[in-house]
Amino acid sequence: MRILHTSDWHIGRSFHGHATLAALAGVFDAMVEQVRDNEVDVVIVAGDVFDSAVPAAGCYTLLSNTLRALSDTGARVVVTSGNHDSAARLGFQSGVLRDGIHVLTDPHELARPVTVSDDHGPVHFYGIPFLEPALLRHEWPQARSQSTALSHAMDLIRDDLASRGGRSVAIAHCFAAGVEPTPHLERDIQQGGLDVVPIATFDGVDYTALGHIHSRQVLSERVRYAGAPLHYSFGEGDRPRGSWLIELDAHGDITAEWLDLPVPRRVVTLTAPLDELIDDARFAAYEDDWVCAVYTDDLPQRDPMRRLQQRFPHCAKVEHAPATAPERATRTYADRVRAARTDTELIDAFLTHVRGGEGVTEREAELVRDVLEERTRVEVLA
Incomplete structure (x- = not known):
């Protein structure tokens, strides 16, 4: 069985005040072609489908169009909610979507898998929506943190899988051990700090498709992050965008291939004195990119954004970082x-x-x- 693992679409997120819907639509078109060309059986979206709990109307339109296009390839689609989503609003669509598109947002249903069969038998897809310990504690007393909530969820899944038999895939949205987060991008899962979930929590299933981290990560052969389909910050500029193509064989062993997605506009950080950024030929290759300009003049310069945008129309951020830090004054x-x-x-x-x-x-x-x-x-x- 061929599975495309994607996550963190963040439909509706802006990039330094600029809308991203059109760029994301183009990326989704490329993803649909990859699903068709690679004869994918199941597409997974591991949370943070929307960037906001209250998305604009255009966000719903883009999501519906994309889910239908993926379904038109013949693939089944399994979507879970993340910490940015409103599970209720995202889940509302599940009742009106066509057969073959599954939106899983109810934690009480996580041990009821979506089952897809191939020539070698069934594969059970267990979708775990983002779990809020504070909302579950009255039913799951052990859910004092993300880690304990997910541990209990996986216990329920393993119990169900033991009675069903067959191969299995878990889908979760969390911060798992062994991953470096993107600075200033992923929000803390719990107030007061990140609650790390040990990789061992996901033992017992053949593959775990994770979301929440915006760059691809391989925690183990069977536990991976796919990252986001667009660059949503300058800190991500050097990280590839794409999805994991997972092939699950008859015995539950996997092979993984990374499929790159197109980058509508590159994201770069350029560092030099302001006059060089504006005039030097070595920066000509970046004139159509999203630019974060770090100018290193000793003193702040007048109106740097306007001057830089004359050369770089998509300059979205300017920082002043003097090349030589002044000596600390001994007098205040x-x-x-x-x-x-x-x-x-x-x-x-x-x-x-x-x-x-x-x-x-x-x-x-x-x-x-x-x-x-x-x-x-x-x-x-x-």
Whole structure:
């Protein structure tokens, strides 16, 4: 049986204020072709289908169109909810979708698999929606954390599988041990820190398709993350986008192949002095990319975003990171102000503070003297 493992679609997420629906639609078109070309039997979407619990109307349209297109290839589709989704809103669609599309959002149904058979017998797909321990604790007293909630869920699945027999796939949305998260992207599963789920929690099934981490990860041969289909932050720019094509043989052994998805617009971070970013020919290859520009001038520059967008129309982020960090001042700004005895010394104290250690230059000192002398003349005449 051939299974396409994808996750974290985040339909509706913006990229630094820019809509991504059109780009995501193009990626989904390519995914549908991969499913058709590789004669995939089952497509898995392991949570975070939407980016918001209250998606806009266009998000529902894109999801419905994509699920129908995947189903039209002849594949079955199994979707679970993630921490970004509203399980109730996502699950509402399950009753009106065509046969062969399964949206699993009810934790009380997780031990009732979607069963798909091939020439070698049944394969049971157990969809575990994102589990909120606080909402389950009155029924699952042991669910004090994501780890204990998932451990109980897998116990229920293993018990069911023991009575059914056959091959099996688990689908979950969590932060599993051995994975490095994307900084500032994945939200904490629990307030106060990430709750790590040990890989051993998923023992007993032939393959576990995970979601929540936005880059592909191989935790073991049988436990993997597929990541997101688009780059949703500059921190992901060097990480491939795609899905895992899993082939499950008659004995439950797997072979895995990575299928790259197209990148509608590359995501790059460029670092150099501002004038070089604007003029240097070595950056010409990035003019059509999403750009995070890190300019290394010693001092902040005026209107850098507008100037950079004249060359890079898709520059979405600008950071100032001086190439040489100023030495830490031994005196505070308040100390310098208190010590100033003249207006010239007060101006020097201010410039030293805002420049991180560099005070008035020789030329600036001349201008300050001229201005102060002119002010004195005006006061005398008045």
